[in-house]
Amino acid sequence: MPVLITRRRNHARAAGFSLRGAPNRPNVAACLLASTLPIMFMTSVARPQTETIRVDLKLRTGGAMSGLVVDHTEHGLVIVNQNTPHVFAWDELKTGSAFAAKRALAAFERGGVDRLSAEDHFQLGLFALRRDRKDLAANEFRRAKKLDPDYQAVIKKAYDEYRRRKDASNAQTDSLVDDRSVGTTNTAHQAGLAERVEAELDRATKAVVAPVPSAESRAKVLEVYKTFGKKVQEVIGEAVVLIESDHFLIWTDWEARYRDRLVGWCESMYTALREQFDLDPAGNIFLAKCPVFCWRSKARFLKFAREFDGYGGTDAVGYTRSIERNGHVHVVLLRQGRSEVDFDQFACTLVHEGTHAFIHRLYTSRLIPHWVNEGYADLVAERVLKDRCPAGENAELLARQFVRYDWPITELLHGAGPIPVHQYPLAHSVVAYLEGSGHKRFAGFIKDLKAGESVPAALAANYDGLNLDQLEAGWRLAVREVDPAVTPPSDGSKPLPWSTDR
Ligand SMILES: [Zn+2]
Numbered sequence: 092m093p094v095l096i097t098r099r100r101n102h103a104r105a106a107g108f109s110l111r112g113a114p115n116r117p118n119v120a121a122c123l124l125a126s127t128l129p130i131m132f133m134t135s136v137a138r139p140q141t142e143t144i145r146v147d148l149k150l151r152t153g154g155a156m157s158g159l160v161v162d163h164t165e166h167g168l169v170i171v172n173q174n175t176p177h178v179f180a181w182d183e184l185k186t187g188s189a190f191a192a193k194r195a196l197a198a199f200e201r202g203g204v205d206r207l208s209a210e211d212h213f214q215l216g217l218f219a220l221r222r223d224r225k226d227l228a229a230n231e232f233r234r235a236k237k238l239d240p241d242y243q244a245v246i247k248k249a250y251d252e253y254r255r256r257k258d259a260s261n262a263q264t265d266s267l268v269d270d271r272s273v274g275t276t277n278t279a280h281q282a283g284l285a286e287r288v289e290a291e292l293d294r295a296t297k298a299v300v301a302p303v304p305s306a307e308s309r310a311k312v313l314e315v316y317k318t319f320g321k322k323v324q325e326v327i328g329e330a331v332v333l334i335e336s337d338h339f340l341i342w343t344d345w346e347a348r349y350r351d352r353l354v355g356w357c358e359s360m361y362t363a364l365r366e367q368f369d370l371d372p373a374g375n376i377f378l379a380k381c382p383v384f385c386w387r388s389k390a391r392f393l394k395f396a397r398e399f400d401g402y403g404g405t406d407a408v409g410y411t412r413s414i415e416r417n418g419h420v421h422v423v424l425l426r427q428g429r430s431e432v433d434f435d436q437f438a439c440t441l442v443h444e445g446t447h448a449f450i451h452r453l454y455t456s457r458l459i460p461h462w463v464n465e466g467y468a469d470l471v472a473e474r475v476l477k478d479r480c481p482a483g484e485n486a487e488l489l490a491r492q493f494v495r496y497d498w499p500i501t502e503l504l505h506g507a508g509p510i511p512v513h514q515y516p517l518a519h520s521v522v523a524y525l526e527g528s529g530h531k532r533f534a535g536f537i538k539d540l541k542a543g544e545s546v547p548a549a550l551a552a553n554y555d556g557l558n559l560d561q562l563e564a565g566w567r568l569a570v571r572e573v574d575p576a577v578t579p580p581s582d583g584s585k586p587l588p589w590s591t592d593r
Pocket residue numbers: 096097098443444447464465468
């Protein structure tokens with residue numbers, strides 16, 4: 092059975108889950124939720140809802156979501172929507188909506204928009220300017236200057252830096268060829284193409300799902316892939332080129348100057364995973380090489396998804412297709428724009444999906460429980476891309492809420508099926524905790540899962556008899572250790588339910 096694993100779907104459409112359980116102490120932080128989640132916190136002291144604010148967020152990947160803010164940092168914010176927490180990095184939101192939320196939070200903390208300081212306005216201006224919203228920035232800078240004329244100098248410096256950065260990036264993009272044409276081949280004759288390719292693949296692999304195919308088998312599969320790539324070029328258009336790296340066949344319509352990045356991300360991810368699982372550097376986890384399709388046009392992405400995978404992934408920006416029967420896996424990705432944030436987001440999705448592809452091929456082609464799979468894919472994205480990926484910070488920020496409010500994670504840990512996108516950062520945090528106690532143990536854990544063991548069995552076998560309750564307790568302790576802010580002061584003196592590291 093083909094298995095589709097999608098990533099970065101519209102958060103607004105992700106299925107929700109309920110928060111259960113009550114906080115241990117009726118403190119100010121808990122009381123925030125008493126006002127927002129009255130059913131769960133009946134025994135808490137009633138507080139007015141003005142202790143936090145509602146924000147409307149628009150996501151860069153499409154869709155929108157409103158909710159009450161429970162925490163925010165320089166990195167992003169957590170909102171509760173329908174009793175479900177969602178974490179977003181500021182860069183995952185459309186700039187106007189991120190700016191409006193940031194400004195509303197600042198005003199709320201100061202006790203009114205007219206009480207914002209010159210520094211508040213200046214910082215808001217910087218936030219907008221860094222994201223190319225000169226209109227919003229100008230407003231804020233004007234207000235900062237009005238409150239304190241001394242800001243004139245730092246504002247000038249901010250504009251100078253902005254211009255320098257723009258000049259540098261213009262120099263990089265001015266020679267781009269804008270190729271928006273999508274192949275106009277009549278696609279009627281392509282009906283069933285994916286099926287035919289699958290049948291050819293089956294013949295080439297002789298249905299051998301063994302992780303190490305023979306050299307002969309590899310060569311045949313490579314041939315099938317390249318024939319497939321030619322058909323993709325016919326259907327999608329001549330702008331599609333093939334880049335071959337050590338472990339990947341990358342078909343793309345990207346501008347020539349950016350293509351090296353694709354190879355860099357793919358191979359760095361491969362190396363990170365090979366090292367994690369102590370695999371032979373000379374070996375190759377894939378059937379031949381892993382086909383990766385990287386699009387810069389939504390029309391092409393959708394066309395590919397529809398024609399070759401029979402997938403109407405309208406709200407996705409990437410997916411991995413794995414076929415258990417013959418061990419095939421390929422990855423399909425969309426870059427949404429040309430800004431550095433677009434490239435970063437693309438890279439995160441690439442490493443996330445690429446990790447699924449690798450894990451699909453590792454040891455056996457059995458699918459592992461989704462929370463482990465998604466959490467690990469996000470963890471690898473963070474490891475490989477570091478500051479260019481928001482996954483690590485998102486995981487920390489969301490984990491902080493689950494620990495601070497004692498929200499349960501039992502449902503996540505006991506399930507094996509698909510999890511909603513808003514739980515990925517939570518899964519990431521738990522998987523990072525497991526992986527943090529030794530990469531050999533973690534590799535053993537994954538190996539047992541791939542052999543068909545349940546999570547409790549694999550956990551017990553590789554972590555000295557650890558059960559799921561102990562895993563949860565250990566994880567909570569670890570989150571508290573690295574983030575003391577999760578324990579609010581006992582005197583309830585904190586005016587807000589979040590730390591204001593602005
Ligand atoms: Zn995923």
